[in-house]
Amino acid sequence: MKAFLLLLCVSTFWNLTFSVTVGVKVRRNDDQELQELKMEVMQLRLQQMKGKFCTVGLEDGRVKNHQIAAVSYWGNGFEPHQARLNAVKQASSYGAWASKYLHVGQWIRVDLQYPTYVTGVVTQGRPLESQQWVTSYKIAYGNTTSALQVLQRYGKDVTFQANRDAETKVANFFPTPVVAKHFWLLVQGWHNHISMRLEYLTCLN
Known part of the structure; x- marks a missing residue:
């Protein structure tokens, strides 16, 4: 038991x-x-x-029209805020910023409103059969519009090679990422006319 x-x-x-x-x-x-x-x-x-969020927002509109300025523009439909990547021609826009004058140093500036981590820039020419684009440029940056410095490598200004046609997007990454509020693209060379679309990058790929 x-x-x-x-x-x-x-x-x-x-x-x-x-x-x-x-x-x-x-x-x-x-x-x-x-x-x-x-x-x-x-x-x-x-x-x-x-x-x-791999871009600052020119293409998708997070960067507003009043945040984009230029030293000059050709006329109505070519204002600085038309320079958004992948913009297309519409009734009131030619789909690109175009400068009024053709000389080295024409610039387009983006105000990001607060210091932002930026790694590079993507550019395009004016859309359709315009045959207008920027072939080279420098980048300047700063936290005020009166104090800017040109992006450098080994103590020398960096000149980026840009577009060879109107539609192909060309990306250039900075030697090192930059944190700043304002970014200037300073045109150094162009094909037929200074006309372009652009976007700034915040990623490394």
Whole structure:
């Protein structure tokens, strides 16, 4: 009788232990799967954020018209705020900024309103069959419009090679990222006329 009771107790203890162990194992699997799912969602959100905010916002309108200025422009439809990457010709716009004068140093400036981490710039020419684009430029930056410095490498101004046709987007990355409020693109060379579209980058790819 005692042997039977002892066997019954051992059997009951084993069953309880097995049940608790299985329960813990299942709970751990559930928690692990939940954590993995959360990580996947977080990574997806980060990828979406990166894709959305890899530019300062000229193309998508986060940079407003009044934040874009230029030393000159050709006339109505060629104002500085027309210089948004991938802009197209419309009823009131030729889809690009075009300078009034053709000489080295014509510039277009973007006011980002607060110091912003910028890694490079993308440019295009004037759309359609215009055959107008900027072939080279320098970049200047600063936190006020009266104090600017030209981007340099090894103590010399950097001249970036730009477009060779009207539609191809050409990206140039800075030697090192820059944090500043204002950015100037200083035209150094052009084809037929100084006309362009642009966007500043905040990522390295």
